[in-house]
Amino acid sequence: QKEVEQDPGPLSVPEGAIVSLNCTYSNSAFQYFMWYRQYSRKGPELLMYTYSSGNKEDGRFTAQVDKSSKYISLFIRDSQPSDSATYLCAMSNGGSNYKLTFGKGTLLTVNP
Amino acid sequence: EAQVTQNPRYLITVTGKKLTVTCSQNMNHEYMSWYRQDPGLGLRQIYYSMNVEVTDKGDVPEGYKVSRKEKRNFPLILESPSPNQTSLYFCASGPGGASYEQYFGPGTRLTVT
Numbered sequence: 593q594k595e596v597e598q599d600p601g602p603l604s605v606p607e608g609a610i611v612s613l614n615c616t617y618s619n620s621a622f623q624y625f626m627w628y629r630q631y632s633r634k635g636p637e638l639l640m641y642t643y644s645s646g647n648k649e650d651g652r653f654t655a656q657v658d659k660s661s662k663y664i665s666l667f668i669r670d671s672q673p674s675d676s677a678t679y680l681c682a683m684s685n686g687g688s689n690y691k692l693t694f695g696k697g698t699l700l701t702v703n704p
Numbered sequence: 705e706a707q708v709t710q711n712p713r714y715l716i717t718v719t720g721k722k723l724t725v726t727c728s729q730n731m732n733h734e735y736m737s738w739y740r741q742d743p744g745l746g747l748r749q750i751y752y753s754m755n756v757e758v759t760d761k762g763d764v765p766e767g768y769k770v771s772r773k774e775k776r777n778f779p780l781i782l783e784s785p786s787p788n789q790t791s792l793y794f795c796a797s798g799p800g801g802a803s804y805e806q807y808f809g810p811g812t813r814l815t816v817t
Contacts, residue, residue: 624804635708635794635808636747680747684804689752689760690735692806696746 595619598681598695607704611668615681615695618662622683622693625657627666630678630697639679640666671702706731708809710795716815717785725780725812727795733807734800736778737762738770740791741811747794753778754800785816 598615605611613627623644628636640655642648648655654667664683668675678697684690708729717723729736737752739762749762753772767789769781778797782789792813798806 626805628808633811635810638805638807641805682747686804688754689762690737690754690798690800690804690806691749691752691762692747692804694747696744 595693596695599698600696602699604701605671607702609671611671613666613679613698615664616662617683621685623686624684625664626682627655628680630680636680673702673704676701708795708797708807710809710812714813718817719786720784723782725793727778728776729797733797735798737796738780739794742791787816790816
């Protein structure tokens with residue numbers, strides 16, 4: 593079983609839709625959770641950073657972590673064509689090597 | 705502007721010709737790391753550094769070397785590149801301490817023929 597599973601998509605939605613992106617994981621030691629956005633031919637850009645379970649909101653983006661289910665989500669409200677990118681989830685167990693374990697990414701297209 | 709920079713951005717080389725990819729950050733971060741990104745395999749950590757002169761292997765270190773002589777710089781060295789090192793490489797940095805977030809550079813696309 594892979595440590596982090598993420599549906600690769602592609603996911604195509606109309607402009608203005610609410611987008612839900614998800615990852616599941618198997619390692620119960622993960623306690624730091626991140627979402628990155630990666631545009632084509634660019635480096636991953638940190639969108640959201642959360643510790644342990646709960647919700648965090650930043651503008652149109654909401655990150656949710658459910659450690660009991662080993663499930664994390666990123667919601668994008670009022671999606672825009674500029675949100676079209678690959679979204680990567682990443683996790684860390686808080687170890688001294690600061691290693692991030694990534695999902696393989698979900699390709700999102702928001703159509704005008 | 706706070707950023708991680710990498711050079712070169714694109715590189716085509718031949719098997720066995722030593723090369724160095726530079727990485728620099730201006731955020732005074734303790735932690736720096738190198739990843740490679742390959743289709744179907746995602747992002748995998750090559751090496752990381754907790755501070756000056758402190759480096760350690762990640763998940764895929766074979767064929768790579770690193771050094772951390774200054775806090776801001778973390779070059780990746782391929783002493784004898786091979787075609788299976790053709791990949792997209794990212795440098796990342798993070799504050800360390802109690803913070804596990806990392807910030808990525810723009811990437812270096814390497815082709816080894």
